[in-house]
Amino acid sequence: MSTPCSIFFFLLTTFENMIQFTNVTKRYPGGHQALSNVSFELKSGEMAFLTGHSGAGKSTLLKLITCIERPTAGQVMVNGKNLGKLGRRHVPAVRRQIGMIFQDHKLINERTVFDNVALPLVIAGLHNHQEIARRVRAALDKVGLLGKEKQYPVTLSSGEQQRVGIARAVVNKPALLLADEPTGNLDPDLAAEVMGLFGQFNQVGVTVLIVSHNIDLISRFRSRILHLENGGLV
Secondary structure, three states: OOOHHHOOOOOOOOOOEEEEEEEEEEEOOOOOEEEEEEEEEEEOOOEEEEEOOOOOOHHHHHHHHOOOOOOOEEEEEEOOEEHHHOOHHHHHHHHOOEEEEEOOOOOOOOOOHHHHHHHHHHHOOOOOHHHHHHHHHHHHHHOOOOOOOOOOHHHOOHHHHHHHHHHHHHOOOOOEEEEEOOOOOOOHHHHHHHHHHHHHHHHOOOEEEEEOOOHHHHOOOOOEEEEEEOOEEO
């Protein structure tokens, strides 16, 4: 696996605050209030953890950052963009700056590892096959899976599948990595290995926000912890 200094990030222009929530409230039809007056800042190049019980509002917070949802009140800024006022045609450009990693990988089992990792590049409109191949191999190299391009996800272990998901998230050279319970299905050793990858990406300037319930694992990092309780930040 490559050392942190060899990772291929990162040339995007970034603002001092990568994420800024100001008095953000999110209320759904029917009256359910998922977030209430949430304010925090995550600086560019910072790594932080988001914790809270099920239903505390963690998923809603991630959906606001990725423009899946819009705030009912308050302001959500990502890399200098006010997402609440962002036109629909500008949303894809913001999402291309964000790499998203899921607990259940969300890989396409009928596609090879190469095709799964290349998918964000294809969606972004990159048609140069040599450049796609170069960036896919570079991303797989960073997660220790170079040489497995032709395999299918079902032939890989859970830890390898999660690393494919990480490679897919970083292949577009994002400024921001979001991870939703990325170690929830892994044993302690694999979980520590995956968390180490996030630490490596953060060391080269990538902003990282990780949702996790694993307090023992979180405690190994000297990073800020944001705790949500009943929709509020405590």
